[in-house]
Amino acid sequence: MAEPVKTGADLGPFLPSDPQQQLVLITFLTVLCVLFGRYLANTVGNGETPPVFEGLPFIGGLLKFTRDKPMKLMQDGYTKFGEAFTVPVVNKRITFLIGPDVAPHFFKAPDDEMSQTEVYSFNVPTFGPGVVYDVDQKVRTEQFRWFTEALKKERMKMYVPQFVMEAEQYFANWGDEGVVDFKEEFSNLITKTAARTLLGREVREQCLEEVTDLLHDLDEGMLPVSVMFPYLPIPAHFKRDKARKRLRDIFGRIIRARRASGHREEDCLQQFIDARYQKVNGGRESNEEEITGLLIAVLFAGQHTSSITTSWTGLRMVADKGNSYAKAKEEQRQIMSKHGQDLDMEVLGSMEVLHRNITEALRMNPPLVLLLRYAKQPFTATTSTGKQYLIPKGDVVAASPNFSHLLPQVFSEPDRYDPERFAPPREEDKVKPFSFIGFGGGRHGCLGSNFAYLQIKTIWSVLLRNFDFELLDPVPEPDYNSMVIGPKKCRVKYMRKKLA
Template sequence: MAQELLTLTGAAGSFSPFQLAAMLGVFALLSMFVARVLSSKFPGSKPPIFEGTPFVGGLMKFAGGPWRLMEEGYAKLGDAFTVPVAHKRVTFLIGPDVAPHFFKATDEELSQTEVYNFNVPTFGKGVVYDVDQKTRTEQFRFFTEALKKDRLAKYVPQFVAEAESYFSRWDESGVVDLKEEFARLVALTAARTLLGREIREQLFDEVADLLHDLDDGMRPISVFFPYLPTSYHKKRDQARAGLGRIFAKVIQARRASSKKEEDVLQQFCDARYQNVCGGRQLTEDEITGLLIAVLFAGQHTSSITSAWTGYEMVSSKTRGPKSPYHAAVAEQQAILKKHGSALNFDVLGEMETLHLNIQEALRMHPPLLLVMRYVKQPFSVTTSQGKTYNIPVGDILAASPNFAHMLPTVFKDPAVYEPARFLPPREEDKAKPFSYLGFGGGRHACIGQNFAYLQIKSIWSVMLRNFDFEMLDPVPAPDYDSMVIGPKPARIRYTRRKLAA
């Protein structure tokens, strides 16, 4: 070998510097290629590699869609596998056997910031993913306090009023797309309970247009290049600035007034930091950013889950009088007999059947296809096949509630809409921790899930009491091209009728 090296070194003198540089470049690329192939075939204690063609295979698999990637990777390699994407490693952890640490770990162990900071241009500076962990914890406390039980009870009449007003404009019968209808209705309820009375009554159209541009600026490419100078990003930035100006005036007027409103905006106006920022009030721009964050977290989730609940529930009518749909209607009749037409926090709390129907829709159709973390401290997982893998620092972790909920090893007949699976003695969601992730789980479970359930139950209570429904199309397929996984277009017929006790 030494002789061959000397021969090559001697021969190098016959090449020009450019030729030598080119040869060294080719040699380096070949070395990297061989190293990548060897690391793929012999990952050691790390999860197995799912890539195909080195360097470009992972990117091509992502381009084909995360769902297809997970189907192929899970079928071939099981619960845990890694997809190299350029210079990064994305490690998928699928199912409850490998999920616990993902959902229970502290932010010092698995961080959200590195994978979700693409939201900063949308939410704004100084909030959520643009602040340190202590400040973010305080800001999440503001959310939690705004969504306590006593606060939620005051939001319910606003949910009901908006729903009754909206559906009073429907004809005696008609055909609608639930996704479109709920997008409009939930925007109205969100404006009333989150953004404030002033926005709902005076500035709704203007704010709705700006929020649309803000939302439209959240494209798949934004995850990797949030500041790319595209037309969508330019309109996003203009919309964020416009919202800041509008809310600054509303907040100033609120703080100058002695009147207190029953909405999340008021809670943010009155809130103060406790352990950071010297105990000061939130700035106008911080309040705007937090309102945008809670709106993005809640509005899409509620509107899409309302639509999925309707499509799955109404489609079940074909099963006969014991179907989930008929059970929900019967429950409304019983509630009407007991409480009359009242719809408040306590009455909604008695609607177990409707709650289970929503929960099952969330099992089948969680809004987020992937949730992610950045590994700051190494850890190990043991798969359902008994294999143990070490997850290194620097990996990006990806878990999929959607995919995990469709595993027959977790839920029996997972493609069947069956709300009774959550009841004793089955309780399939409790077989293993983190089997059910409709609103996430662990340290970062959605703090607005009670708000969402009340909102959706309010809407569907009004609908079931005033209309009968019939599906004209099959249950629609999920739209995996969207950032939030909603249903593709589908038609449903409504017929007005008054439900009797």
């Protein structure tokens, strides 16, 4: 008779009888495994890996993330080691590549070399099954193609009048003067425009308040602990899962009604309803679960980032009232003298001053402090001094728009709001590829960047034509305690312009 396989309960003869000795032995073996894993990572191939920035062994890296926050961690690591360094966190290695010289492979490599799935899979409970990071790359590519179709120029032209309508209606409710917080106001407004152009007219007109509350519960269910433990049984995750199920019911009802009636709308939802796979899944049409997940993913990718960039644009412009703000107002005056009050895609596209103001706000205050990839193959990164480092397979690799955009060798006087740095002949962002990564870059550049610019330009065109502003507080610090980095509270006084 074969010897029975031993289970955990059968291992007593192989462990010390004393519980404390067992704990010591298990701890020793765990530490040994971690050390061996780090040894293998640091000796991969024949190349030199980036220097390790840890401090206290085993817990130093974790402390740096939880206590120091990413910006201080990067400042300390960059000051000590330069453009490439590795921070061990528990059983993972996070390698930071800071600045455009070490960035090309991060942004240009295909997904079978630098993957998003392993580092962003914590989003799966929020987005739901069968979409984005819960599918293989071939399926995800087709799903992203659907979104690209929804943002073609012909469709974008149809979205602009809806941006204008929502902005004019929203600001019509402001008084002749008052005090507002840009972050709160623009979050409310962009929720409305996103509902109309992305989620569908039915949501905007019939159940916006409920959907907004549900999206808030999804947002509140994405905590720092969720990155490591997305299914941890905590109240925030229970609310997240309940909200996701209810959104599935709401969108499912709308999808079924449109398909049954044949009624069509000009929105992103309609594009997803009409979508079919081409090379996978047997060429079938999209289903309700996928459509719900993609709508949530699109909204999460755009709503917070757009509202925050709209806020920073206003705060930075108004603080620079005699220069960039005055130039943006003069640009609006000239455009109105040529086109009247019309705001369409072509008119918005001609606003080069406002475009640079938005881009400079995004340079100084990108919404996402870290962009992450998982190295499925080792690769070499070369610093600005020509030093080469071998990045091992299995490392989580991080780039930071927030930190890289403030490097003085990339952008002159980086702490100064200077939109003209993007104008010819300076064009500082074009001196080296991947100098400006406010919308990411390379293979995974933001698909919705043009949508965001049109939306933000519409909002600020309406405001510049109808109001004057004054900051009652200094330009606020970024709130690095949030997953998406917005401004802390700042009071802004508005004054409605008197009709001539």
